[in-house]
Amino acid sequence: MNYINQIFSILNDQLLKMTWLYDLVKLLVEKIFKLDYGSRLGGSVHFFIYDTIKIFLLLSILIFAISYIQSYFPPERTRKILGRIKGIKGNLLGALLGTITPFCSCSSIPIFIGFTSAGLPIGVTFSFLISSPMVDLASFLLLMSFFGIRIATVYVVVGLILAVIGGTLIDKLKLEKYVEGYVKEIQVADVEIQEMSRKERISYSKGQVTEIIKRVWLYILIGVGIGAIIHNWIPESVIQNVIGENNPFSVLLATLVGIPMYADIFGTLPIAEALFSKGVGIGTILSFMMAVTALSLPSMIMLSKVMKKKLLGVFVAIVTIGILIIGYLFNALSYLIL
Template identity: 50%
Template sequence: MLKILADYLTYDLLGLNPASRLGGALDFFIYDTVKIFLLLAGIIFLVAVIRSWFPPEKTKQILSHKTRYLGNVVAALLGIVTPFCSCSAVPLFIGFLESGVPLGVTFSFLISSPMVNEVALIMLWGMFGWRIALIYIGTGLIIAVVAGIAIGRLKMERYVQDYVWEMRVGKGEVTTPTWPERLLYAKEYTLGLLKKIWPYVLVGIGIGAFIHGYVPQDFLAKWAGRDNPFAVPLAVALGVPLYSNAAGVIPIVQALTAKGMAMGTVLAFMMAVTALSLPEAVILSNVLKKPLLVTFFGVVTVAITMVGYLFNAIL
């Protein structure tokens, strides 16, 4: 349906030649833009409604009764549905620890929550298909569980800033929202998020369309193909400064894949974009002393890099 619309606009209305570079690029741009925005609006709204059942206060209560291992798994899963923004990372971290959630379990949540986020999933689904999106969710959860268990085992509680342990947290009253409130919240959340990311999506799809139309086939195979052992670490390093721009980055990466970038490298890059970010490191340094902060980023970086190599070998 959308393909017909894009073809009609490009070739019939504008009279461009389907075999021309400009025609191909524009057709791709229109098709992807419409598809991605429909997906984004629909799924963000749905996720926001589901999330209204999982305020962080409730997640905290669930996790405070959980032990290691099982706790890490539950924390990683709850990370998907609990709304999280890196600006709330500090109160969330303190609230978790204060209510008795183990440090390693808290990290499983802190890793999974930004990494397995709905925008990244929609973009991956829309541009790469549901298989890659599922692989992304699965490996993201495994990384969150394993990295959380590893950090828990290292017994690094003393590297949490001292004041965190002395903090007194008040009893947060959680009121259960009504259905109209849930829908209103979801509508506002969806509009707010779309308003924030639409320029990135457009620019990303635009650059992707340009690459599709103008960059020669297999252009990247030599540098970013599966045979180059440096491609994965380089992709991870490049992903860090692109924090939270999954919306703009994925269309570009999709176009690069078509030109020979290997799938494992793509996944590692995406995970670095969402899970590792300098602003988040700065925010977390308010509650973590340096050794723990470095360990956290180190463990996640190693895990993501391994995922990259693994999928380059098997996909």
Template identity: 60%
Template sequence: MEIFKAAWDFFQNQVLGMKWLNSLIGSALDACGLDTTGRIGGSIQFFIYDIIKIMVLLGVLILIISYIQSYFPPERTKKILGRFHGVGANIIAALLGTVTPFCSCSSIPLFIGFTSAGLPLGVTFSFLISSPMVDLGSLVLLMSIFGWKVAVVYVLFGLIIAVAGGTLIEKLNLENQVEEYIRKGNSLDVPQEELHFKDRINFAWEQVVSTAKKVFPYVLIGVGIGALIHNWIPEDFIVKVLGDNNPFGVILATLAGVPMYADIFGTIPIAEALLAKGALLGVVLSFMMGVTTLSLPSIIMLRKAVKPKLLGIFIVICTVGIIAVGYLFNAIQPLLV
């Protein structure tokens, strides 16, 4: 058992967390005359380390996930979802969302395609909620920073929100709240040619390059904000606003994430810095969920597909679910960290 624990700790800290890289960067900066224990040197070390770590993990993850995704083109995904009914269909849709695009704006075109194909509205919303919130990349990156317990529980709660939200929307019979051009749209069932291993690798590499280009600016911004929080904002201030003394911290964090647009790779450095400064676990995870699921640009895009009533219900369901999960994480934090 001790051997297994040691092996796991090594994997989490040195492979996923790349602590060796942090030490290497710190030594290099010290050799250049920068004091990494000070604010400026510490900020530079945090910035370089997190940028490299996130982009390397991101590249590896996207390569693996995109290879898996090559087996699930949209038409095949529609066929898979069409075989299930009831809550089972919502569960499958939420799980399929974990191997599809990394941000909400990228998920909406697929949501429109699934809805046009005649899939139940609740099923398509379960996919739309889970896709940006709980992709496989989030699981690995969360493990690299917060540990496997937090990562697994985060993904589990995210899937619960997706399944419950989609099921509730299905029960409300809101099909008439989808824009007419989508309800009357036709989806051609185009047969997918069988891809060979080389084709799938090429597809996966193209996804790595394309996604890296899209997310890199947000990673830069996220890591920059994280470095600022980590080394310049007083710990007492973070604890006062987002710690035990503020019962509304989860609500504030969720609402603060709405105007932003980033995927989970850009929010993790901010969450990491906030947690290190004393913010509660549920607060930082609610912020991450708010940014990835309820960002203002994705809401504007979704409005083009659904009417205000359905959009409002979607926002309320996600907001209530995220806030509830945030408070639950706060309550069980001693068991996870």
């Protein structure tokens, strides 16, 4: 058993955490840039280069692999699968299918419109809408590379629970009438699902890597830059006073700060990593990441075009309350995770 654990640890360090890259960038900073790795400037340069290369490298590999899996689940097939299952099982399936579909809320909204116009239960479509930008296989593996398997698993599980509960509550409240009328009037053609060849799936996956990297590269660089500043320039005492365990409003503040930001989970990871290194509670970090991915202001603006104010308000309220509960709960139970 110890032998298996050692192999897993080596694979995790070299493939996910990329300790070889960490050491290589450290050598670059000290030998080429002539900077002291232990200084603020040297540490910032190292953080920025290492995290940027690591995220883009892992992200490209993971997007390719997951897009290949996605090619078996086009929107038409997903819609047909969801249409056969009702109730909480449908909400759970909607949340799970959200993990293998678009990587950000803005790209999942068109699919949400398609599901709604096709007559799928509103709870199922909202479970999908919450889960899709927040939880996916790529984010799970990237979270593992930054924080380890326990925290990665916790994030995915609580994200799915929030998606299922949110969708179930919206379904029970019977809010279908608050979806904009034109969405329901859209005619969804019963398109025959075309099977792709292996070559077509590879081509599709390569295209997805290019498209998604183009969409997120700026937010990743901004996130890494903010993370480098937090990690090397802001004293731990300042971070602790603002969003540390001693501040009872830390989870609320992290959630409110996350909402105006527009990024996907990949852009939030470097910031979360820096906050974690400063001793910020895991619940506070989870709340920040979930607020950014599920409640970003641009996404809310887009949603306001397809649903009326009451439904949008209920959606935001349910997700926000869920995020706050998750944050405070996991801060209290952090000793079981870390």
